[in-house]
Structure formats: structure tokens, C-alpha cells
Amino acid sequence: MTELSLRHIKKSYGHVEVLKGIDHQVPDGTFFTLLGPSGCGKTTLLRVIAGFVTPSVGSVHFGSEDVTGVPPHRREIGMVFQDYALFPDKSVFDNVAYGLRARRVPKEEIRRSVNEYLERVGLEGFGERLPTALSGGQRQRVALARALVVGPRVLLMDEPLSNLDAALRVQMRDVIRSLQLETKTTTIFVTHDQEEALAMSDTIAVMKDGRIDQCGAPDDVYRNPKTAYVSKFVGSANLLQAKPVERCNDGICRFEVEGSNFAGRIMSEANDGRYLVVARPENLGIRKAAAAPGECELSGVVISTQFQGYRTSYRVKLKSGSEVNVETFGEMDGSPLTRGDEVIVSFQDKCIFVPEASQ
Numbered sequence: 001m002t003e004l005s006l007r008h009i010k011k012s013y014g015h016v017e018v019l020k021g022i023d024h025q026v027p028d029g030t031f032f033t034l035l036g037p038s039g040c041g042k043t044t045l046l047r048v049i050a051g052f053v054t055p056s057v058g059s060v061h062f063g064s065e066d067v068t069g070v071p072p073h074r075r076e077i078g079m080v081f082q083d084y085a086l087f088p089d090k091s092v093f094d095n096v097a098y099g100l101r102a103r104r105v106p107k108e109e110i111r112r113s114v115n116e117y118l119e120r121v122g123l124e125g126f127g128e129r130l131p132t133a134l135s136g137g138q139r140q141r142v143a144l145a146r147a148l149v150v151g152p153r154v155l156l157m158d159e160p161l162s163n164l165d166a167a168l169r170v171q172m173r174d175v176i177r178s179l180q181l182e183t184k185t186t187t188i189f190v191t192h193d194q195e196e197a198l199a200m201s202d203t204i205a206v207m208k209d210g211r212i213d214q215c216g217a218p219d220d221v222y223r224n225p226k227t228a229y230v231s232k233f234v235g236s237a238n239l240l241q242a243k244p245v246e247r248c249n250d251g252i253c254r255f256e257v258e259g260s261n262f263a264g265r266i267m268s269e270a271n272d273g274r275y276l277v278v279a280r281p282e283n284l285g286i287r288k289a290a291a292a293p294g295e296c297e298l299s300g301v302v303i304s305t306q307f308q309g310y311r312t313s314y315r316v317k318l319k320s321g322s323e324v325n326v327e328t329f330g331e332m333d334g335s336p337l338t339r340g341d342e343v344i345v346s347f348q349d350k351c352i353f354v355p356e357a358s359q
């Protein structure tokens with residue numbers, strides 16, 4: 001039963017501030033993902049939670065306990081790394097048993113627990129093997145069993161799937177998430193892969209340059225990005241400049257986008273009044289141009305199409321020269337669109353507005 005609390009965490013190396021003030025609470029038993037590009041401070045924050053890095057400012061709390069000064073081996077954490085970090089000369093059984101032996105757990109109980117966890121990760125019968133006789137996916141399962149068998153207060157994982165091939169990565173997402181749900185272990189998962197974050201997490205914190213830019217449930221972060229950065233990093237987004245025209249009372253604002261009238265929600269205020277409209281490719285409509293574009297619509301020309309079975313992607317060059325991606329699913333009404341077709345792209349009522357400048 002461990003809630004993790006990060007309070008005002010800052011970390012500098014020399015003059016460089018790598019973490020710039022992280023405040024966050026991870027509820028007990030939830031799966032929390034730090035998502036961001038390389039160099040944004042994910043590993044540093046994970047190492048602060050583990051105790052390998054001491055924050056310059058701030059504190060880390062496990063439940064009601066302030067663990068900021070507690071060394072890693074006393075924090076009762078489990079860790080899984082990108083490179084597995086198994087003991088190469090120990091058998092699978094001995095790798096998983098390591099933490100229990102260090103805690104002087106009785107032999108019979110060790111045997112029972114190790115076998116239980118090997119079964120849970122789908123490696124029953126592999127106990128006698130050495131790590132070198134396992135595939136990458138199997139090694140990561142051993143690392144996961146080793147981290148969880150001791151019943152850690154918090155499970156920490158740093159890009160654990162990055163070394164695996166694509167199919168295995170998808171399969172391991174399920175293994176990790178299922179085990180986390182079964183054991184109800186508070187988990188902090190680090191990745192730069194937005195799909196992984198969306199598929200596995202209860203909560204995603206999108207990090208940018210030492211800060212959390214936005215935090216929320218996967219569908220919330222995807223549907224309601226508050227910044228252009230988050231809209232581009234989580235999913236793909238079409239972004240066009242939007243001039244505010246009128247603010248209505250119901251939270252809806254009117255804009256002018258490339259000469260057309262648009263309306264939608266402002267996700268966060270722009271200090272300088274400059275906004276971008278954000279639309280996901282799958283939220284845009286597309287049809288052959290028969291008349292002038294209406295409200296929330298823009299005209300353009302199809303410059304490429306890609307048929308991908310269940311969906312078709314179109315790249316459309318708008319009158320202004322900007323380009324947008326549109327995705328449609330299933331069959332289109334009427335004849336299919338091809339290169340050179342004049343079309344109307346419809347933003348419907350799904351468009352949202354974010355500040356143009358990153359703040």
C-alpha cells in the first residue's frame with residue numbers, strides 16, 4: 001500500500017538544471033508513466049525515486065514516510081532496466097531468488113515464491129537455465145519476476161521494452177500490465193514511446209525539458225492536449241495558425257483559420273493571444289469540393305493517398321500552402337479520392353485551440 005509523492009523536486013548538475021520542479025502524487029497501486037523525448041530528465045527522476053540520485057531540492061515520500069535520505073537498498077523498490085541487468089553467472093532461479101535470500105527468507109518459502117513468479121511471467125521450467133540461454137523477451141521476464149517477487153513498495157522500470165523487437169514489445173506490454181494489475185504494485189514506467197504509454201498506463205506525465213508539461217489519463221492527454229508540444233508528442237496532430245475573433249460565454253471561442261470561421265475550445269490560455277488549431281487526422285472529414293467551404297472547413301487539393309486496408313490516409317495541401325493529414329476508416333461514399341482532387345477538409349466540432357508559443 002504505497003502512494004508515491006514527489007514534492008518540488010529539482011536536480012542540477014553543475015549549472016545545468018535537469019529537473020526543474022516536479023510535484024506529483026502517484027496513487028497507491030496505479031501505473032504511472034513518464035513519457036518524453038531523450039534528455040528530458042525521465043531517468044534522472046526515476047533515479048531520484050530509487051535513491052541513486054539525491055535531489056538538489058525537494059523530497060520523495062513513500063506513503064507517510066519521507067525516503068529522501070534513505071539509501072536505495074532500504075527503500076524496498078523493484079527495478080527493471082532496458083538491458084535486463086541479470087546476474088550472468090546465476091541461473092534463472094537464483095536471479096529471481098536473489099532479493100529473497102538477501103532478506104533471509106526461509107528456503108522453502110523462497111522455492112515456492114520463485115516458482116510462483118516464474119509461472120506468472122510464463123517461465124515455469126526455466127529455473128535451471130543461465131540468462132545467456134534465454135531470448136531478450138525471456139530475460140526481461142526474469143528481470144520482472146526478480147523485481148516483483150520481493151513485493152516491492154514501488155516498481156520502477158526504465159525503458160524496459162526498448163531492446164526488444166516490435167512484436168515482442170507489444171506482447172510484453174500485456175505481461176507487465178497484467179502482473180501490475182494482479183499484484184497492485186505502484187509502478188513508475190519510463191518510456192519515449194507514446195503508444196506504449198497510451199496502451200499501458202493509468203496516468204501519463206508528458207515531460208519536457210525537466211518539467212511535467214501535462215499529466216492525465218491516456219485518453220484525456222490524447223483528446224485534450226493543453227499544449228502544441230503534447231499534441232505532437234502524443235499521437236499525430238495537424239496544427240494551423242488561428243486568430244481569435246470572439247470569445248463566447250460557454251467556453252467556446254470563435255477563430256479565423258486561413259480565411260474560414262472556426263469555433264472550438266481553448267485548452268490553455270496564450271499569454272500573447274496567438275493560438276493554433278489542433279486536429280487529429282482521424283477527426284477530420286474529407287469530401288470532393290462541390291461548393292465553397294462552410295464553417296470549420298477549408299478547401300485544398302489531395303497531394304497523396306495511402307490505402308491501408310481498414311483506413312486510408314490523405315495528405316491535403318490547403319489554399320494557404322499548409323498541409324494536413326486526414327484519415328478515413330472503412331469505405332467512402334461515392335468514388336474514391338485521388339491525387340489532384342479538389343476537396344473540402346472539415347474540422348467538424350472536434351477542433352481545439354492551444355497556445356502557439358511553447359510556455
Ligand SMILES: Nc1ncnc2c1ncn2[C@@H]1O[C@H](COP(=O)(O)OP(=O)(O)O)[C@@H](O)[C@H]1O
Pocket residue numbers: 013018036037038039040041042043044045
Ligand atoms: N550524472 C550526470 N551528470 C551530468 N549531467 C547529467 C547526468 N545525468 C544526466 N545528465 C543530463 O541530464 C539530462 C537528462 O538526462 P536523463 O534523465 O538521462 O534523460 P532521459 O532519461 O529523459 O533521456 C541530459 O541532458 C543528461 O545529459
Ligand SMILES: [Mg+2]
Pocket residue numbers: 042043044
Ligand atoms: Mg533515460
